[in-house]
Every structure is written in C-alpha cells, then in structure tokens.
Amino acid sequence: MLKVPILTYHSNNVMGNEYHNNDHVALTEDLKLIQKLGLRIITLQQLMQWHKGAADDAEMSQAVVLTCDDGSWFDYYDIEHPHFGKQRSFFNILKDHQKATASTAHISSFVIVSPEGRVELDKTCLAGLGWWTDDWWLDAQNSGLMAIENHSWDHNHVTFHRDFSRDHSFREVNDAASCDYQLKQSQAYLKSQGIHARFFAYPYGNYSDYLKSNYLPKQALGIEAAFTTDPQHVTKNSQVWAMPRYVCGEAWQSSDELADILRT
Ligand SMILES: [Zn+2]
Structure with missing residues (x-):
C-alpha cells in the first residue's frame, strides 16, 4: 500500500549545534538525505488531497511532507542565539x-496563536527577547514556501494553568468550552491576520476523545484534518482526525535513523 511520511521539527529546539540537540542542524542534514534518496517534498495540502481521493497515487510516489510546530521567530527569521x-x-x-538543488521545498508551520500567550511563552520558554510575534505569518504564507496552520490558542501550556503537577497534555481539552477556547478563537484570530488555516496539530500530539471524535468532525471552522505525533506513515486508511507524524528527536535521532524511516 502507498504510504507517505510526515516529518515534524521544532525550531525552538536549539540546545547546542549538533544534529541531536538542534533541529536547524537536523533539518539541514535531512534535506540533503531527502535529496540523496531521490524523494520529493510535497505540501501537506497535496497529501491531504490525495488522502481524500482527489489526487492520483502517482503524485504521491517518493513523496515526503515537512511540518514544524509552535511557530516562533526561529521558523522564519535568522536569529543570533545568546549561547549557540x-x-x-x-x-x-x-x-x-531550493536554490542549491533546483528542487521544490515546502513546510507547514503549526503556530501557537494567542498573542498574549506567545508573549508569555517567549519569556518562559525562550530568552524573553520578543521572538514569538506573528508579523511574519503572512509573508511566510505568501512566499509559497511555508504554510501557516493552527497549533491551538495557547497549547494548554503549563505556563497558563499554573498546575505543575499535571502532565504536558492536550487531553483535558475535552468539552465544548475548552475546545472553542483552543480552536474556535484561534481560527478566528488567524483569519483576522489573513490566514485561512485548514489543518490542526494537537499540542503534545495527544487529544481527548471528545475533541477528536465529536468536536472536530462537527466543527465548521474550516479545519479539514488534525495531526498527532504517532510515528507512522500516512496511508489511505489513516484517520483524518488523527493523522500520524514522525517527530525529530523522538522518532529519529540521526540521519541514519531517518534513512530507515524514509526507506520503509
Ligand atoms: Zn507544540
């Protein structure tokens, strides 16, 4: 059966300058590997068109999809890191x-949407230097190289609920009010910025039954699919509200490990 891997990166992951502790290094190396293996980068939208039967199998041969999560400046702007x-x-x-290989490239960036939330997260997760604004979203989207998609209002991040005993989880987003809080208001804000997001990535990769099986299938917010961090290839049988993705640093730690995934 035809299957396509989605690879996921986190540009905030800069804990050094090596493959295993820096997703910028990993992405650079992985693009070379993708090229070497003769794979083609297609867009998430192209993959989902095929998944719903609107594109031929031939368009998916040797294909790979790139995504990234959280959406800080590290996605779009070169940054002088204070340590690295x-x-x-x-x-x-x-x-x-793209320039070096004359091949097509594309990545879908799932962004944390809340402006106040990003100001907070910039202080608690980054260096507090204002690296989590949204002034680049539209330029990125219009470039044709990077699509902006929805990664919830505030990631249900521990920064906002102050209960440090709880696990990192999106599972407690499990009723109409909390789903509206995370998804409805984020779709509306994205729209106000000129971004019509079609896809949602679950923060932490997990979800409640209510969100996946009730809220998402019934919403009219323009969301067409949702993505987990279950390390598997996408097939025609993948569930539209739980599409699998491989995460750099979790599903693979080196070029060799990624090569194993891509050759599957
Ligand atoms: Zn995230």
Whole structure:
C-alpha cells in the first residue's frame, strides 16, 4: 500500500549545534538525505488531497511532507542565539536548499496563536527577547514556501494553568468550552491576520476523545484534518482526525535513523 511520511521539527529546539540537540542542524542534514534518496517534498495540502481521493497515487510516489510546530521567530527569521550563535531559520534553510538543488521545498508551520500567550511563552520558554510575534505569518504564507496552520490558542501550556503537577497534555481539552477556547478563537484570530488555516496539530500530539471524535468532525471552522505525533506513515486508511507524524528527536535521532524511516 502507498504510504507517505510526515516529518515534524521544532525550531525552538536549539540546545547546542549538533544534529541531536538542534533541529536547524537536523533539518539541514535531512534535506540533503531527502535529496540523496531521490524523494520529493510535497505540501501537506497535496497529501491531504490525495488522502481524500482527489489526487492520483502517482503524485504521491517518493513523496515526503515537512511540518514544524509552535511557530516562533526561529521558523522564519535568522536569529543570533545568546549561547549557540547564528541560527538559520527553517524558512531560509528551505530557501537555501531550493536554490542549491533546483528542487521544490515546502513546510507547514503549526503556530501557537494567542498573542498574549506567545508573549508569555517567549519569556518562559525562550530568552524573553520578543521572538514569538506573528508579523511574519503572512509573508511566510505568501512566499509559497511555508504554510501557516493552527497549533491551538495557547497549547494548554503549563505556563497558563499554573498546575505543575499535571502532565504536558492536550487531553483535558475535552468539552465544548475548552475546545472553542483552543480552536474556535484561534481560527478566528488567524483569519483576522489573513490566514485561512485548514489543518490542526494537537499540542503534545495527544487529544481527548471528545475533541477528536465529536468536536472536530462537527466543527465548521474550516479545519479539514488534525495531526498527532504517532510515528507512522500516512496511508489511505489513516484517520483524518488523527493523522500520524514522525517527530525529530523522538522518532529519529540521526540521519541514519531517518534513512530507515524514509526507506520503509
Ligand atoms: Zn507544540
């Protein structure tokens, strides 16, 4: 059966300058591997068109899809990191790759939407230097190289509920009010910024039954599919509200491990 892997990166993951502790290094290396293996990068939208039967199998042969989560400046702007030096943005890494190989590249960036939330997260998760704004979203989207998609209002992040005994989880988003809080208001804000997001990635990769089986199938917010971090290829049988993705650093830790996944 035809199957396509979705690879997921986190541009905030800069804990050094090596493959295993820096997703910018990993993405740069992985693009070379994708090229070497003769794979083609297609968009998440192309994959989902095929998944719903609107594109031929031939368009999926040798295909791979790239996504990234959380949506800080590291996605789009090159940043001088206080400890680890200049970091090339995911956007510019893709641009460099496209230029060097004359191949097509694309990544879908699932962003945390709440403006106040991002101000807070910039302080608690990054350096507090204002690296989590949304002024780049529309340029990224219009570039054709990076699509902006929905990663919830505030990630249900521990920063906002102050209960540090709880696990990192999106499972407690499990009723109409909390789902509206995380999804409805984020779709509306994205729209106000000119972004019509079609796809949602579950924060932490997990979800409640209510969100996946009740809220998402019935919503009229323009969301067409939702993505987990279950490390499997997408097939025609993948569930539209629980589409699998491989996460860099979890599903693979090196080029060799990624090669194993891509050759499957
Ligand atoms: Zn996330």
